[in-house]
Amino acid sequence: MRKFFNLAYKNLYRRKIRSMLTIGGVGVAVAVLVSLLGFNSGYRIALEKDVSGMGYQVLITAKGCPYELATVALSGTGALRYLTDDTIAKVKQDKEIAELTPMLMNPLIKENGNGFYTFWGIDKDSYTKLRPMMQIAKGKHKERITDPSSGKETEKEIDGPMGRWFKTREIKADEIYLKNGKVLKGLITGEGKYEKVVGTELDPVSGDFVQKKKMVSTVKVMLPSRVYNKIDVESVKTAKIGEELKDELYLKDGSKITGVILNETKDVYNVGDVELAYPNSEEIDLEQVAVEANGSPKIIKYDKGEEIELVMGWEAAQTGFVQVGQKLAINVKEMAREKVKEKITDPVSGKSKEIEKEIEKPVSTSYTFRVVGILEKGGGQDDGSYFIQIEEAQRIFRKYKMLTGIGVRLNNLAQLPLFTDRIYNRKELGETQIVSLAEVKGTILNLVQTAKILVMSVAFIAILVALIGVMNTILMSVFERTQEIGIMKAIGASRMDIFKLIWLETIVICVFGGILGTIIAVVGGSFIEKLIRAVMSRAGYVPAGQIINFTPGIIIGSFVGAIVLGILSGIWPAYRAAKMRPIEAIRSGE
Amino acid sequence: MENTQVINTKGLKKVYRLYAEEIAALKGIDLSINKGEFVSIMGPSGAGKTTFLNLVGCLDHITSGDLTVLGKNLNSFDDSRMRDLRLHHLGFVFQEFFLVKELTALENVELPMLFADNKDLSWAKHLIERVGLGKRMNHLPKEMSGGEMQRVAIARALANKPDIVLADEPTGNLDTKNAQSIYDLFRELGKEENLTIIAATHNVKLAYQADRVVHLREGRIEKDEIVKH
Incomplete structure (x- = not known):
């Protein structure tokens, strides 16, 4: 058998370039297969790790x-x-x-x-x-x-x-003490200024009534607040709850809202410090804020700059x-909201006026x-x-x-x-949604499964092409060597001898191809990983761990797969060679 | 053992079918060859020399008549039994040498032993030395002359210690000097190994160096003469 192997090897060596190309073809097919299997196993492991690494079974998020x-x-x-x-x-x-x-x-x-x-x-x-x-x-x-x-x-x-x-x-909320004795708790995010209409005045020159405006300083604060329509409100009371003074809104549906009325218009109450409300950014007039003995507004910030x-x-x-x-x-x-003034011209009257607009703008x-x-x-x-x-x-x-x-x-x-x-x-x-992590895993695995089927069919085609390539190479070499095979048969080679010889050649090709492919896959693994990561991150989720994982099983499996490929693709050419009749084969060369 | 018949034919016929046409290559050959005989087959092209060698060499099936090789009637032999006979009892030498190009001289000689599953390869080395190529046993065919290649082919024919060596125009591709030395080698080896050698040739001078010359013409024996040296 060793001699046969030697002969097979020498035959392949004689047609170096063709053999090399065929080995390359098998190599690529095996590399594709190894990478895909590695990806399949790695992705699953990485995903399991990500999910089990969360430590909790259920995640409650906003809807x-x-x-x-x-x-x-x-x-x-x-x-x-x-x-x-x-x-x-x-x-x-x-x-x-x-x-x-x-x-x-x-x-x-x-x-x-x-x-x-x-x-x-x-x-x-x-x-x-x-x-x-x-x-x-x-x-x-x-x-x-x-x-x-x-x-x-x-x-x-x-x-x-x-x-x-x-x-x-311990981090406490910032506090804003209001003149009416109530306290707002929230997160002070800054200061602001706006023009407030404080009344109307007769202009002595024109004799017209004009709006009297005043620049008002505000403090910006984030706190849970909600707007209630006045039609829904039955009555409003102020009550002492514990140490704090609070406003109580009795709604027509029978419920009671406890908070602090921030401001009130003709139609609505804007209530701050309400339970179950989403934190909003509010501007509180400094005029409403109580004053310390030294004249500064009574605002307590808990940001100690630690x-x-x-x-x-x-x-x-x-x-x-x-x-x-x-x-x-x-x-x-970060995206920051900024108020900007914009001049617009009314297309009908031709008059231009300034409007205030809030825009988002990236800031460092x-x-x-x-x-x-x-x-x-x-x-x-x-x-x-x-x-x-x-x-x-x-x-x-x-x-x-x-x-x-x-x-x-x-x-x-x-x-x-x-x-x-x-x-x-x-x-x-x-407003909540419950997500079980098993569910998450299932969803993602389903997606991956779908992709896998697609990718596996690509691998299947690669393997099929490799199989046909190997078969073609060997078949060509069988035809080229018809005479030689005839001589071997004449000097006593059996059908089985010839079959083994040709078959071994395909197996040698596939073994080398398998080795090459495995090397390509393992060496190129990190590159392929990067590639997959780039492609997948565009599509959505990529687990953080290594997503291509070459287990010994995959490598041995692919190697065995390459040999099976060799065995399969060699059968037909080897059979053709074995079947040749010696004198006809010898004569074919004349 | 002398005078034992190794080949015996009676009314041996071979008809090839080429499309609808039937070509009778051998039209009834009656011939017996004894062990140790060196027989030359002569005749013009198409006389049936190669066909005769192929049939005797178990490379082809006969059409009718009787063919007995080494006491075995080949009429009923299938491919696999014919192959066994070729492997163990027959050796072949061809005009074009037909060495396996990527194997060295020694490996070429070992090849039939490999097919015979013969583990002791020292005989191959002995043969190479015997045909005078001891120093060239590791050379590839392309590094050798025609005469040397044919010597390798002869050594290969003897690898499994056959009883009969069949040579089809063994000197057809060689110059006179090399041709003569090949015939000398045949004669020597024939004696040493007690071989029956059947060689087809065009060369009258060489043909008559054999013990016996059989002339074929149009598929029949024209003349069968014993050569007196």
Whole structure:
């Protein structure tokens, strides 16, 4: 057999270029197959890892929010919808809840426009309880130590945990004391000015009545507020609730709203500090605000300018060369609303007037953090994420009392359908949607499955082409060697001998092709991974882990596949050769 | 053992069918050849020399008559039994040498042994040395002259220690000097190995170096003469 092999090899070597091209063809087919199988296995593993890495079984999000969080990071912030944080307490009432953790995800567009920083506002205690795999990394590393007295930074090599989790701080809402004794709690986001009509006045020159305007200073505040139509309101009372003075609106449907009336027009009440309301940006006239003894408005800001402690995912820290203890400034592009004045000309009267318009415009912003810890590598999306305290995130990203999701672990997962029904049947939770992660996985796997069938058919065609190619090459070489085969038969080669000889040639081609293809696939794997990632990220979700995974099984399997290909494609040419009659074959050369 | 018949034919006929036409290549040959005989087959083209060698060499089936080779009646032999006979008892030498181009001289000689599943390949080396190519055994056919290639072909024919060697115009592609040395080699080896050699040739001078010359014409034996040396 060894001699036969030698002969087969020599025959192929004689037709170097043709053999090489055929091997190349088989190689490409095998490379395609290996990559696809590797992708199939890798993607599944990466997806499982992503999903099981979440640690919670159920995610509660706002209705219509893209439930795969990674999708959000890729499709941009525009797709995000928020829950208000009073949802936590309401969901908590359900008996099936074992643990829950509120989360605010906030993707920030990098200043260069090249991707996102994915920030997670989390409640450390409940979060780490649900996701115990989120551990601070350990090992030899360098940390930066700041001397508290001099403020000087030094670098120190440490073998141990890479910092710690951030410390949970108490963060209170900012308070605005109103002259009427009521207090507004929210997040002060800035100051503003606008022209307010304060009355009409007779102009002594023209004799006309003109509007009397005055520039009014305001304080901008984010707080849960809602507008109520006066027709729906039966009566309004002011009552002391606990220590605080509140307005109570008795609605005609029998319900009672407790809050603070911010302003009132002919038709509506705008009420702030209402439960179950979405935080809105309100402008409060400074005139309404109480005054301190020194004459300044009585506004208490809880922003003490303290450093925000940041914990980073492994990948994020690695790629940014970030060390524990260092200060980290993150430059991002944000869309800011800006009021602009625009002159428009009335096409009929020809008169021009100025109108005020709000536009969105990208501005560069910088956030500064103190890196206090780096997380262990998990292989999931967390590796590239940034974690800060949720209240901190709500404050700096101006998402006051807002959440993107609540991760939930149930006492018994089997009760999920009943739990879902209960939540959906509660009116006050009408804005929520429940996503089971098994469902997410199923949806994505279905998509991948569909793609797989398509891609597999491409692989099948590649293999078919390779098969025909090998068969053609060998058949040609059989015809070319008709005379030689005739001689071999004349000197005593059996049909089986000839069959084996020709068959071995195809197998040699396919073995080399298999080796070549496997090498191409493994060496080119990272390139193919990048390619797939680029293509898929455009389409939606890509798991964070390695999505092409070559197991020994795949490599051995494809190799065996290549040999089977050789065996199959060799049968016909080998049969043709074996069947030749010696004298006719010999004579054919004359 | 001397005078044992190795080949015996009675009314041997071979008819080829070419489309609707029937061509009788052999029209009844009665011939017997003894062990150790060196027989030349002579005749013009189309006389049936090659057909006769092919039939005796178990490469083709007879049309009618009787053909006995080494005591075996070939009339009832199928392809596989004919192949066995070729492999173990017959050796072939062709005008065009027909060596396998990518194999060395030695490997070419080993080839029939490979088909016979013969593990002891030292005999091949001995044969190569015997035909005077000891120094060229690792050369490829393209590196050798016609005479050398035909010597390799003769060594290959002897690889499985056959009883009969069939040579179809073995010197047709060689010059006079090489042709003569091939015939010398045939004669020597014939004696050494007690071979029956049947060689078809056009060359009268060479033909009469054999023990016996059989003349064929139009598919029949014209003359069968014993050569006296």
